[in-house]
Amino acid sequence: MTSITLTRPDDWHLHLRDGEVLDAVLGASARQMGRAIIMPNLTPPVTTTQQALAYRERILAALPDGSRFEPLMTLYLTDDTPAAEIERASASGLIHAVKLYPAGATTNSASGVTDLAHCDGAIAAMARLGMPLLMHGEVTHADIDIFDREAVFIETVLVPLLERHPDLKVVFEHITTRQAAEFVAKAPANVAATITAHHLLFNRNHMLVGGIRPHYYCLPILKRERHRQALLEAATSGSGKFFLGTDSAPHAQGDKESACGCAGAYTAPAAIELYATAFEQVDALERLEGFASHHGPDFYGLPRNADTITLVRDAWQLPTSLPYAGGRRIVPLMAGESLAWKFSTQ
Ligand SMILES: NC(=O)N[C@@H](CC(=O)O)C(=O)O
Numbered sequence: 292m293t294s295i296t297l298t299r300p301d302d303w304h305l306h307l308r309d310g311e312v313l314d315a316v317l318g319a320s321a322r323q324m325g326r327a328i329i330m331p332n333l334t335p336p337v338t339t340t341q342q343a344l345a346y347r348e349r350i351l352a353a354l355p356d357g358s359r360f361e362p363l364m365t366l367y368l369t370d371d372t373p374a375a376e377i378e379r380a381s382a383s384g385l386i387h388a389v390k391l392y393p394a395g396a397t398t399n400s401a402s403g404v405t406d407l408a409h410c411d412g413a414i415a416a417m418a419r420l421g422m423p424l425l426m427h428g429e430v431t432h433a434d435i436d437i438f439d440r441e442a443v444f445i446e447t448v449l450v451p452l453l454e455r456h457p458d459l460k461v462v463f464e465h466i467t468t469r470q471a472a473e474f475v476a477k478a479p480a481n482v483a484a485t486i487t488a489h490h491l492l493f494n495r496n497h498m499l500v501g502g503i504r505p506h507y508y509c510l511p512i513l514k515r516e517r518h519r520q521a522l523l524e525a526a527t528s529g530s531g532k533f534f535l536g537t538d539s540a541p542h543a544q545g546d547k548e549s550a551c552g553c554a555g556a557y558t559a560p561a562a563i564e565l566y567a568t569a570f571e572q573v574d575a576l577e578r579l580e581g582f583a584s585h586h587g588p589d590f591y592g593l594p595r596n597a598d599t600i601t602l603v604r605d606a607w608q609l610p611t612s613l614p615y616a617g618g619r620r621i622v623p624l625m626a627g628e629s630l631a632w633k634f635s636t637q
Pocket residue numbers: 306332397398399427508509510511538540541554555556
């Protein structure tokens with residue numbers, strides 16, 4: 292195969308940040324993706340409809356001329372989010388989901404939820420309105436090993452939540468384990484998952500063998516090879532429950548290459564190429580379109596994109612770094628390495 296044409300993909304999990312960083316990173320996603328679910332973990336977090344709509348305007352204003360990229364906004368759930376805020380968000384027609392960050396789980400999660408019991412009113416409203424809850428699915432207790440935090444989340448948070456709210460639409464974001472892939476595959480149709488390209492391509496050895504590689508450090512942390520295999524199997528299974536969410540999470544080079552480096556992989560500049568690389572590893576390129584372009588809008592109840600993109604087999608090298616805010620640089624995942632597939636603007 293020398294080229295693949297597919298319905299334009301969407302990114303169902305994307306960090307665009309704000310201000311100068313937004314200006315630096317938005318074009319990379321807008322070039323490839325039709326739409327993206329925009330993560331609300333800004334400082335301060337996007338907790339109200341009004342804040343989300345204002346953030347949406349800033350994203351639209353930062354778009355390259357002629358771009359038709361559509362930001363799908365989200366709210367950041369807190370212990371105090373009232374049901375009325377969920378109703379306002381739903382009525383806006385521009386806010387498509389609510390995001391659960393367990394307090395302390397990841398970047399800018401300090402205002403996250405301490406106990407889902409506090410959120411029952413908001414979650415009941417979401418279930419009633421068909422508003423999906425997107426979850427960073429990791430527990431945060433100090434006594435739970437970082438490699439076990441996702442599996443423990445399923446048993447201690449997700450299962451009880453679905454018992455209380457069986458109709459709630461849930462997206463288990465950036466899944467990283469066999470346990471999560473199996474749980475979602477067996478769950479009812481209202482439960483889905485996003486999978487990143489980096490969790491399909493890499494295991495924890497890539498991050499830790501032969502030197503510590505901070506650009507592979509993200510949350511949830513890369514796991515063992517057998518988990519990567521399970522994710523690849525899920526992503527290429529053809530099941531509508533699994534779809535593309537890059538979790539492209541930009542941090543300045545110096546904040547990653549540090550004694551206490553930030554979590555997050557910047558994958559937007561080669562997002563679809565990275566997924567194509569992973570799918571090709573298991574000879575499943577014919578399943579890429581479903582995963583990247585069909586399953587997400589079908590789950591969210593949105594139309595599929597009407598236009599297409601093309602990937603050509605034309606090896607190219609990712610830049611070693613790219614311009615970022617404030618004169619700094621950002622290092623994309625696989626910087627300086629070669630990819631076999633190239634996004635073509637046609
Ligand atoms: N994935 C990450 O490692 N980081 C994300 C937050 C998140 O998605 O958990 C970020 O905002 O930097």
